[in-house]
Amino acid sequence: MMKTVIFARVSTNVQEYYRQVNELTVLAKSNGWSVEAVFTEKISGAKANTERTELLNMINFVEVNHINKVLVTELSRLGRDTLQVLEVIEMLNRKGISLYIQNYNIETLTADCKVNAMSQFLITILAEVARMERKTIRERVESGYKNYRANGGKVGRKIGYKKTEESMREQYTEEIKLLKKGYSLRNISKITGASINTIRKCKSLI
Known part of the structure; x- marks a missing residue:
């Protein structure tokens, strides 16, 4: 049986990757492929590969477990930086592992x-x-901000605004999870893109 893994990514903590995982699970089942693992991350696709923990975990897993295919719903889920994406594909090619891109129904390797x-x-x-x-x-976005400010608009939170602890926990679940695992503030900031100050606030919630 063809062994596959699912890789899903969203850019922010308020987004979810369940749709991607569900679609790829159905795809694998319809083709008679086994899903050996699911890797998900909430991080900007513009980040360097070395800063993406789950991506690195996936690359290591597929080699050790002799996986045949990596499944993504679309190429941008793998990343948005051309060189970083091609770097991952080249690593997979060298290991004889095909990348399957669902929305275009294409693969990087032949049968x-x-x-x-x-x-x-x-x-x-x-x-x-x-x-x-x-x-x-x-x-x-930058142009819109400049025009808004030029016309007297103010950007940012209203004075006195403060997020509730519940909303902080909902928005920064990944940061809190990494804090509990013992990751440093700086490393968490690199992985998730959240500021050091935000992560400090998350730490106070643990």
């Missing part, structure tokens, strides 16, 4: 574990489009 040149070409284009899209969105 005999050879590099699929056409898929590789398409993936490079898709990764670059995702990077450009992220850059465009960031520029639009």
Whole structure:
């Protein structure tokens, strides 16, 4: 039986990855593939691979457990930086592990574990489009903020605003989980993208 793992990612703590996992689980079942593990993370896809704990855990797992395929719903779930994405794919290629991208129904390797040149070409284009899209969105947001401020608008929380402990626990579940595991504030900040001050506030909730 074909052995697979599911990899799902969302960018922020308020987003959820359950839809991705459910869709890929159904996909695997319909193809008669076994799902050996599920890896999920809440982190910006623009982060360096070395800062993404679950991505590194997945790469290690697929090699040790002789996995055949890594399943993602779309390429951007693997990452949004072209070079970082291609780096992961190259590592998988060298291990003879195919990346299956659901929304385009393409794989990086052929049935005999050879590099699929056409898929590789398409993936490079898709990764670059995702990077450009992220850059465009960031520029639009920055431009919007500048125009808003120029017209007298104020950005930020209202004076006296303070999140409740319950909302903090809901929004920063990953940070609290890592704190309980003994990770340092600095490392948690690198992994999740949250500020050191925010993580300090989370620590007071434990």
